[in-house]
Amino acid sequence: MFALVDGNNFYVSCERVFRPSLQGRPVVVLSNNDGCAISRSDEAKALGVKMAQPHFEFRHLEEQAGLVALSANFTLYGDMSDRMMSLAAGLGAEQEIYSIDESFIDLSGISGDLRGRARAVRERILQWIGIPCCVGIGPTKTLAKLANHIAKVAERKPGTYPVPQAQVCDLSTLTPDEVSSLLASTEVGEVWGVGRRIGDQLREGGITTALELSRLDPATVRRRWSIVLERTVRELQGLPCIEMDDAPAPKKEIACTRSFGHPIRELPPLVEAVSEFAARAAEKLRRQGSVAAMVLVFAHTSPFRPGRRFARSLTVPLRRPTSDTAAITQAAVLGLECLFEPGYDLAKAGVMLLELSDGSILQGELDLEAEEGRERGKLNRAVDVLNDRYGKGTLRLASTGTEGDRREWTMRQQRRTPQYTTDWRQAPIARA
Incomplete structure (x- = not known):
């Protein structure tokens, strides 16, 4: 059994920890040189700001809708990620840090109520460092990531998925019919391992949901597409094909x-x-x-x-x-x-x-x-x-x-917040 712990709108959430006034407001974190959006709060998404959208295209929303656009503060985000991952590691015996805001946890050998355990870890992360996150649990890494997607969307868009699946979604506690219903409600492009090109090909072939993808014959998928997509299909069917990788291979470049x-x-x-x-x-x-x-x-x-x-x-x-x-x-x-x-x-x-x-x-x-x-x-x-x-x-x-x-060549970062957790000179000051 695997769990995926993922911080919600991670860069924005890191900024909100030290600026509570940003809660409930549309917030966007910009890329290097303040070029485009790389993280958006739910409120910014509701305004129509898209991922990777150039800043000049939505700059008008700062005056019209009170949107706050901030320069990326990667030093802060990296340190907050380390803190979140150290707490997420308490969920199981083995951890694979997949990205700055995601980590897989191997739940093998963990007995008892996994859903309750996941909720306790989630609350600890929220209380101790202020980062909201969602947890997905499934018998394979692909299903765990899909469960995490369900947990996020169920919280952000009530009615898309059943309310009980919000924040923490544990597929192991559901009946086969309930799992099939969740897969049927999930667009095929949301499945981990299905890229844009493969997604378009699947939709052209009439495969539009994760459930329909899971019911394909793996051998046929391998012949028509690739061994990678075959592995995805087998994982959706509950057969683990992707192992934990706690020590990624050294980069070649x-x-x-x-x-x-x-x-x-x-x-x-x-x-x-x-x-x-x-x-x-x-x-x-x-x-x-x-x-x-x-x-x-x-x-x-x-x-x-x-x-x-x-x-x-x-x-x-x-x-x-x-x-x-x-x-x-x-x-x-x-x-x-x-x-x-x-x-x-x-x-x-x-x-x-x-x-x-x-x-x-x-x-x-x-x-x-x-x-x-x-x-x-x-x-x-x-x-x-x-x-x-x-x-x-x-x-x-x-x-x-x-x-x-x-220095003349340094990036434009006029909107960057202080590096609160890594520089004593920029540490926040609490006043009575």
Whole structure:
């Protein structure tokens, strides 16, 4: 048996924890550079704001309907996610964190009232950190995710599903007829594993609900579509095909890219940006215990703005596979200097680390170069520890610039709220 715990409108909910005045108001969290909607409150959804809709298209609602649009505060959301996941882990013996606001819990060996246990964990999360969430329980991960969808919609849109399924939906407590009724009320595109293209093909073939999908012959599905959809059908039929993954496989590529707050025409601010991106990518590389052999750097103009077009990339091989921030940054800056050409309004740049391998394979080397690498490794680990403790950017390479958020290339985030939980200087103050 599996459970899926999912925070409701997670980014918006994180903002509301520290600003109770936002409760009941339409709220939208915007993407990088305040470009488009990436999280919406139920009230904002009711106004017609769509996911990924550009901000300028619904900006008028700020005056007309009191909508509040906020810049993304990913530092806050990441910390709140860690807190929520630590509480959700109490639901079962094994946890798989699927995304920043979702985690699967393996309920194997857990006896008693699973629905009551899930409600207790949900109330604890709401009381201790202020994040509302829903829980879906089912014999497979696909059914657990579908149950979570039912729990959310039953709470948000009364009448769509039976009221008792709101907030916590446990399919294991229902009769086969009751489960079939819920599946019949669920559009096929809401099933985990059914993408837009496959969903269109299924609907063209007369398969419009999750129940109809669950009644297909798995072998036929595999021949006509894919083994992935066959696995989805078997999971809907109650046969577990997707195991828990508590240790995701290391990434084969690591990238850090950003759009600029303002177009960049000169090399110095571009060097600052690429240095920052390279340092972030190197930190991610060390966290998964890998080393990189190649560094790709790119820069381009905006495809949506008039003017001359520029889009170039360059791959720089490293002398030896490494996770050292200085070496990776040096390679990225070298590549940037080679591809840069003045006179263009550059809108975005990024760094990608390629040909990743296990960092432990270098530990047995005894030459002087390897010894120097080990010393650099100690330095990088020390920097990572200090940045984790005191905040990102506490220690950084000088080439990233010294102006902090005032750097020319930084993203527009005029609407960002404080980082309440990770910076003492921005901690909320309670006044009597």
